[in-house]
Amino acid sequence: MAEKPSRRDQILNAAAELFARHGFHGVGIDDIGAAVGISGPALYRHFRSKDAMLGEMLTSISERLLDGGQRRVDAAASPDEALRELVGWHVDFALDDPALITVQARNLANLTDPDRRRVRALQRRYVEVWVDTIRRTVTDFDEPTARAAAHAVFGLINSTPHSAHLDRDQMAALLTRMALASLAPAAVPS
Amino acid sequence: MAEKPSRRDQILNAAAELFARHGFHGVGIDDIGAAVGISGPALYRHFRSKDAMLGEMLTSISERLLDGGQRRVDAAASPDEALRELVGWHVDFALDDPALITVQARNLANLTDPDRRRVRALQRRYVEVWVDTIRRTVTDFDEPTARAAAHAVFGLINSTPHSAHLDRDQMAALLTRMALASLAPAAVPS
DNA sequence: GGAGGAGGTTAGCAGCCGTTCACATGGGGC
DNA sequence: GCCCCATGTGAACGGCTGCTAACCTCCTCC
Numbered sequence: 001m002a003e004k005p006s007r008r009d010q011i012l013n014a015a016a017e018l019f020a021r022h023g024f025h026g027v028g029i030d031d032i033g034a035a036v037g038i039s040g041p042a043l044y045r046h047f048r049s050k051d052a053m054l055g056e057m058l059t060s061i062s063e064r065l066l067d068g069g070q071r072r073v074d075a076a077a078s079p080d081e082a083l084r085e086l087v088g089w090h091v092d093f094a095l096d097d098p099a100l101i102t103v104q105a106r107n108l109a110n111l112t113d114p115d116r117r118r119v120r121a122l123q124r125r126y127v128e129v130w131v132d133t134i135r136r137t138v139t140d141f142d143e144p145t146a147r148a149a150a151h152a153v154f155g156l157i158n159s160t161p162h163s164a165h166l167d168r169d170q171m172a173a174l175l176t177r178m179a180l181a182s183l184a185p186a187a188v189p190s
Numbered sequence: 191m192a193e194k195p196s197r198r199d200q201i202l203n204a205a206a207e208l209f210a211r212h213g214f215h216g217v218g219i220d221d222i223g224a225a226v227g228i229s230g231p232a233l234y235r236h237f238r239s240k241d242a243m244l245g246e247m248l249t250s251i252s253e254r255l256l257d258g259g260q261r262r263v264d265a266a267a268s269p270d271e272a273l274r275e276l277v278g279w280h281v282d283f284a285l286d287d288p289a290l291i292t293v294q295a296r297n298l299a300n301l302t303d304p305d306r307r308r309v310r311a312l313q314r315r316y317v318e319v320w321v322d323t324i325r326r327t328v329t330d331f332d333e334p335t336a337r338a339a340a341h342a343v344f345g346l347i348n349s350t351p352h353s354a355h356l357d358r359d360q361m362a363a364l365l366t367r368m369a370l371a372s373l374a375p376a377a378v379p380s
Numbered sequence: 381g382g383a384g385g386a387g388g389t390t391a392g393c394a395g396c397c398g399t400t401c402a403c404a405t406g407g408g409g410c
Numbered sequence: 411g412c413c414c415c416a417t418g419t420g421a422a423c424g425g426c427t428g429c430t431a432a433c434c435t436c437c438t439c440c
Contacts (some may be wrong), residue, residue: 007387022299025215029428038388045387050428106296109212134423145364151353152346152368159345165334174335178342182372183205197417218397231399232418240398 008046010036013099015053020102020161021109024054025109054107055115061104062122065093069129086133087179090157091172098161106156127151138185153179198236198360205243210351211291212302214244244297245305251294252312255283259319269326276323277369282346283346288351289367295348328375334367343369 005013011036015033018027029050030040047053076082094101111119130150135141141149157175166174195203204225208217219240220230237243262279266272284291301309320340325331333337347365354365 021294023213023215025213026299028426039390041250041390041431042388044429049296060294106213107262109216114295148353148361148364149368150357152349152365155349155352156342156346156372159342162345163338163341166338170335171338175342177376178339178372182346186367201387228418229420231401231420234399235417 003029007036007113011046012053012057012143016099016103019035019054019057020099020108024107051110051115054103055119057100058108058111058119059122060105061097061100062119062126062164065090066122066126066129068093069126073129073133079133081182082133084180085158086178087153087176090154091175091179094141094157094175095168095172101158102161103135105154118123124153134183138183138187148185153182156182197226201233201236202243202247206247206287206289206293209247209297210242210289214297219242241302241305244293245309247290248298248301248309249293249305249312251287252289252309252316255280256312256319258283258317259316263319263323269323270345272323273327273373274366274370276320277343277347277366280344281365281369284350284365285358290349292351295344305348311336325374328373330376339373343372346372 002003011032015027017033018031018035021156029043033040033043043053051083068089072085073082076085108116108119127147127150130153131146132142134146134149135143138146138149156179160171160175201222205217205222208221208225214351218316219233222243223233233243237246258279261277262275263272266275280303298306298309317337320343321333321336324336324339325333328336328339346369350365
């Protein structure tokens with residue numbers, strides 16, 4: 001028997017979709033309700049506020065990203081493999097949950113202060129995993145450069161939602177190839 | 191004598207900064223006014239509406255991107271040079287105007303229908319310039335793949351605003367290197 | 381079979397926000 | 411010197427939106 005998603009999760013999924021498409025402020029409480037077949041204020045039986053929905057959404061994404069990434073790096077046998085695993089992990093995430101990735105990339109500013117602090121902290125730790133892994137394979141990057149490179153790769157991979165012209169597998173292959181190529185050590189013209 | 195920016199342009203710049211930081215709906219008319227030292231409704235002496243500001247902002251960015259890109263490609267002597275020029279152009283743009291790039295990447299959804307159509311059309315033409323250039327240098331990409339690759343490179347380059355840890359020149363060098371590497375023909379393991 | 385809680389409904393309120401209005405003012409051309 | 415238009419102001423309005431309130435209806439469990 002497949003897991004029946006709880007009402008909370010239904011709501012969160014629908015809200016993520018809407019937030020991704022129209023932006024946090026562009027979506028009304030009634031819209032979210034309508035998307036799950038109930039209407040407006042019924043949402044308050046499940047969440048304290050609209051802000052709370054965004055907060056829960058973003059902290060959960062950030063936690064999943066961080067510990068999935070950490071786990072894969074820990075399990076990898078070599079730095080190169082770690083990097084490939086990390087790229088694969090992020091690509092899969094972005095392709096499987098484009099709405100969540102979009103919301104996370106765009107709507108940090110709409111969080112409550114405490115929520116934002118929490119999410120920021122998680123994101124920093126995730127970036128740190130990337131920075132360490134990158135520096136173990138691309139030896140000519142100093143730390144700030146590696147950090148900037150990590151953000152650039154996120155941008156590359158997270159671009160997914162804007163172009164659905166390829167099927168999932170082709171897209172995964174393309175993004176993986178491009179991401180790894182962009183992080184390859186500088187080609188030294190002999 | 192330096193160009194004195196017209197009031198309109200002052201407003202547009204301030205609004206771009208605010209839209210980039212808080213999102214279109216997260217910024218009030220009064221906020222924009224305050225940012226240029228006038229207050230609230232005075233803006234209506236210069237723009238018909240808040241939507242009109244976003245509309246003008248995005249069409250002007252899209253036009254500048256398109257014809258700068260087109261010009262550089264036309265002036266290039268070889269496909270490889272054309273691609274390098276295109277990457278350099280987009281990188282410069284993103285680094286010089288991070289707010290505009292951010293707004294363009296995130297706030298398409300907030301445009302009026304006719305404005306959105308206009309901007310979409312311009313963006314499509316810009317992407318087409320990239321697709322053609324990419325396909326002339328990376329011969330193993332079919333058209334949909336090249337289009338997806340172009341979007342991915344935009345994501346990579348537009349990630350700029352999220353990481354200001356490097357100075358402009360280093361950042362430009364890094365982004366250019368990564369973008370070109372990500373588009374290099376697939377390394378065939380001999 | 382009656383009590384009660386979970387989850388839903390509609391009506392309404394309060395605050396915000398884009399926009400308009402009536403009015404001030406100051407610098408240039410006749 | 412006067413007029414007038416460009417530019418700015420504060421007050422007010424109307425609609426939208428997040429949230430609360432009051433009420434209904436099952437389903438469950440003793």
